[in-house]
Amino acid sequence: MKRRVSGGKEFALPPEFGRRLRALRERSGLRQTDVALLLGGGRSQALVSQLETGWLRNPTLGLVVEFLRAVRAKFSEVADVLDEMAGLPPAGEMATRAAVERASAGFGARACRAAKRYDRKVAQRRAAAGRRPEPALKRVGRGQRLAQALAWRREVERRLWQQMTRENLGVEPGLVLCVALVNHGMALWAALRRGGSGPGDRQEQVVAQVEARTGIRRAAPKPAVEFVRSCVERLLAEPESSR
Numbered sequence: 349m350k351r352r353v354s355g356g357k358e359f360a361l362p363p364e365f366g367r368r369l370r371a372l373r374e375r376s377g378l379r380q381t382d383v384a385l386l387l388g389g390g391r392s393q394a395l396v397s398q399l400e401t402g403w404l405r406n407p408t409l410g411l412v413v414e415f416l417r418a419v420r421a422k423f424s425e426v427a428d429v430l431d432e433m434a435g436l437p438p439a440g441e442m443a444t445r446a447a448v449e450r451a452s453a454g455f456g457a458r459a460c461r462a463a464k465r466y467d468r469k470v471a472q473r474r475a476a477a478g479r480r481p482e483p484a485l486k487r488v489g490r491g492q493r494l495a496q497a498l499a500w501r502r503e504v505e506r507r508l509w510q511q512m513t514r515e516n517l518g519v520e521p522g523l524v525l526c527v528a529l530v531n532h533g534m535a536l537w538a539a540l541r542r543g544g545s546g547p548g549d550r551q552e553q554v555v556a557q558v559e560a561r562t563g564i565r566r567a568a569p570k571p572a573v574e575f576v577r578s579c580v581e582r583l584l585a586e587p588e589s590s591r
Contacts, residue, residue, distance in 0.1 A: 369426070
């Protein structure tokens with residue numbers, strides 16, 4: 349069931365609910381103009397039509413009850429639709445999700461989908477733990493940063509692949525070697541980006557740890573490993589990699 353929302357400020361009943369109301373009215377043999385007269389208070393046929401199509405903004409429970417009375421229906425005849433509606437995320441949550449999607453959309457479809465999934469997972473974990481919801485601005489900012497980081501990560505991987513040539517590596521790069529070097533380069537980029545890219549012993553320690561973890565020294569010649577490191581360091585120097 350989809351739900352129409354506008355920034356968490358307006359509420360509209362879903363089309364499924366409107367169709368149920370229309371079916372109940374048709375069962376009673378009444379026209380929309382007849383129901384409008386029975387509702388009283390100067391209600392118009394247009395209002396009844398909007399209620400039945402789901403386009404009436406902020407309909408009240410009282411109006412729904414009056415409609416049911418007019419068509420001689422019981423509340424239990426629409427209760428299942430209302431129960432399903434109650435299981436949907438609140439309007440504010442839907443608006444925040446939409447804002448996260450808008451903020452992440454400019455970084456590509458894959459990055460946007462990942463940012464949306466992560467945002468929902470965090471929100472669901474907080475709700476399951478009984479914690480208060482996070483401010484929308486915090487979630488939007490986090491989603492945007494994640495999408496940007498993922499998009500830049502793919503760009504780094506693409507550039508590393510472009511550098512896998514005989515001239516750059518000093519050897520004929522087979523597929524297995526290229527995969528090993530690119531994977532090592534991505535691991536090194538991620539580790540240095542997290543805080544080990546400064547000069548001195550700290551950077552060398554991080555590089556040594558990554559090399560030990562990937563086993564690249566056993567898989568590739570030293571010139572190729574050093575070339576990949578130089579590529580990573582150049583990429584880290586670009587502004588996008590630290591945003």
